[in-house]
Every structure is written in C-alpha cells, then in structure tokens.
C-alpha cells in the first residue's frame with residue numbers, strides 16, 4: 001500500500017525556502033572565482049605549470065593539515081596513484097567498501113589489482129572496524145611478512161575506507177585493525193573535504209589519500225582531485241608520476257618511468273583557490289541545512305535523518321534520509337514524486353559487487369550494505385539552501 005501521508009510530509013520538508021527547482025548539489029560561485037580565472041588567463045599559464053597550482057596545493061595543506069598535497073585531474077586519478085604509491089601491484093587484493101561510488105573499484109582495477117568488497121556499518125555508512133576485525137581474522141594469513149588471503153593466495157596490500165557522503169569512518173579503530181593485519185590505509189576522502197575525525201581532517205590518516213573536486217563536491221575545480229600524504233618521498237613521487245615522470249630540465253625531454261599526464265591545469269586550480277577560500281562558510285551552511293532537516297524529520301514517523309557519528313564533525317556533503325525498514329518499499333514512489341516535482345533526490349549507488357564487471361570478485365557478507373541500499377535517499381544538499389533558513 002502506498003503511504004501518501006509519508007510522501008506528502010517528505011515533500012513538504014524538502015521544499016526548502018519554497019524553491020521550485022532543487023538540484024541535489026549545485027556549486028556556489030560567490031567569491032573570487034571570476035577574478036582568479038581572468039588573472040590566470042591573462043598570465044598565459046593556464047596549463048600544468050602555473051602559480052595557481054602551487055597556491056592551491058599550499059592552501060590544501062593549510063586547510064587539511066596534511067604535510068603535502070599534489071593536485072590531479074580528478075579524484076579517480078588521485079586514488080589510482082595513491083594506491084600505486086601504497087604499493088598495490090597487479091593481482092594484489094585491495095579491501096574496499098561495496099557501498100561506494102564506482103571510482104573506488106575502478107581505481108583498483110586500473111592497476112590490475114583485485115577489489116575485495118567489505119560490508120559497511122550503520123554508524124558511519126562506511127567500513128565498520130569491529131566487523132572488519134572479525135572478518136579478516138578468518139581469512140588473512142601472513143606470508144613473506146605480508147597479509148595474504150588464505151583462500152585466493154593473493155596478497156592484500158591496502159584497505160580503502162571511504163567517508164560516505166562526508167561522514168568519517170572511525171579512523172582510530174580502523175587504523176588499529178589495519179596495522180594488526182599489516183595493511184596500508186589509503187583513504188578515499190573524495191566526499192569528505194571539510195570533515196574531521198576527532199579534530200583531524202579526513203584524508204590525513206592514510207599513508208596516502210585522495211580528494212575530489214568534481215562539480216558535485218563541496219568545492220569544485222570543474223574536475224579535479226588531490227593526493228594527500230605526510231611522506232616526503234611519496235609526495236615527491238606523486239608529483240613526478242602525475243607529470244609524465246619528466247626530469248626537470250630547461251629543454252630536454254627525459255622521463256625516468258612510465259608516468260601519467262594527471263596534473264591539474266592551473267585554470268582549474270585558480271577556480272579551486274577561490275572555492276577553498278569559501279570552504280569554511282560552505283561547511284557552516286551545510287551543517288545548518290543538516291540541522292534543519294534533522295529537526296523537521298524528527299517529527300515524521302517512518303523516516304529518519306542520518307546524523308554524523310559522535311566522534312566526527314561532518315561536512316554533510318550529501319544529506320541522507322533513511323526510510324524505516326517497513327517503508328523501504330516506498331523508496332521508488334518517493335524518488336518519483338520528488339523528482340517529478342523538481343526536487344532532485346537519488347537512491348544510493350548499487351552495491352559495487354552486483355555490477356556486471358565486479359560480480360566475480362571476493363566479497364564479505366554484505367548484510368548492512370544490502371539493507372542500506374534499499375533505504376537510503378539522498379536529498380537536496382547545496383550549501384546555498386541554508387542561506388535563508
């Protein structure tokens with residue numbers, strides 16, 4: 001039976017400021033964007049050499065507290081390089097959440113490595129360290145000092161916590177489990193710029209981590225990403241490998257390894273500088289919008305608003321409405337009614353291990369992920385929506 005009251009209640013709350021067109025996440029360009037872009041064009045340095053690239057990297061370092069930031073063409077490329085720097089090689093297994101955007105798995109496959117899908121937990125919507133510990137105890141053995149899957153005999157080099165919709169995974173607990181099983185942590189922090197775990201920025205716990213500045217993220221460079229690390233040598237290699245591994249020389253073309261053309265152009269970095277200046281305000285606005293949703297949805301039976309874990313201060317990148325189990329069957333009605341009314345809502349990604357190209361890879365029992373897949377609805381989350389609340 002179709003629950004009309006529930007759908008009406010949801011529509012009322014989502015009609016923030018009575019706006020008729022509510023995208024899921026639009027960027028806000030209300031700072032120095034045009035000024036820096038014009039300046040960048042006039043400088044002639046719009047490509048991978050340019051002041052704005054250096055400036056944007058410095059600003060990222062200052063904001064996140066990471067020792068180094070190396071900007072890249074997008075978050076997927078940043079994650080691929082991060083995994084490579086973490087030592088992932090062909091045929092290694094990499095532990096990733098099944099509930100994630102496709103890029104997390106693709107980055108693993110670009111290195112010809114094998115994604116091994118993990119369940120997530122209800123606290124953060126990301127990897128649950130307690131379940132992980134129990135699961136790994138069952139199938140990891142040590143061989144040549146490295147973790148190996150007892151059943152597939154493949155080495156497991158890295159684990160990739162992803163901070164879902166900006167909500168940080170419990171990183172102290174996760175790093176403890178990773179260290180117990182000798183796994184390198186590579187954070188997929190694509191969604192969590194502006195999110196902190198116990199006052200430390202996400203993306204600064206992994207040996208190497210990736211950020212994204214895609215058009216739908218909390219700040220955007222059009223397309224773009226960054227590699228974060230505290231490791232001097234890895235930062236040097238990150239910069240080298242993303243710039244075709246060219247040895248600096250005034251005129252000679254000499255390259256000492258197979259590198260990538262993954263460097264972020266200065267024109268994108270110029271946009272990034274203007275956006276990053278506004279990030280603290282974006283985070284405030286998004287937290288205010290989340291507060292509004294939390295208050296309103298607490299009065300409605302049948303759904304709840306997903307709030308940040310206690311240990312975290314989240315950027316609330318994409319807000320999450322969680323249908324009660326008995327209402328999961330109405331998800332598609334809600335998606336249809338809201339989208340028809342100009343209120344953009346989305347279901348969560350299909351579990352990665354159910355996609356055709358990822359069906360035959362190892363996976364943990366995915367009980368929580370399957371449940372959440374039926375019940376999550378992402379609702380409009382643009383920072384500007386909070387301005388008149």
Ligand SMILES: Cc1ncc(COP(=O)(O)O)c(C=O)c1O
Nearest residue numbers: 074075076101103104190212214
């Ligand atoms: C979890 C996750 N990982 C990786 C990416 C890849 O970032 P990009 O789109 O910049 O390549 C995204 C976002 O798009 C993402 O949400």
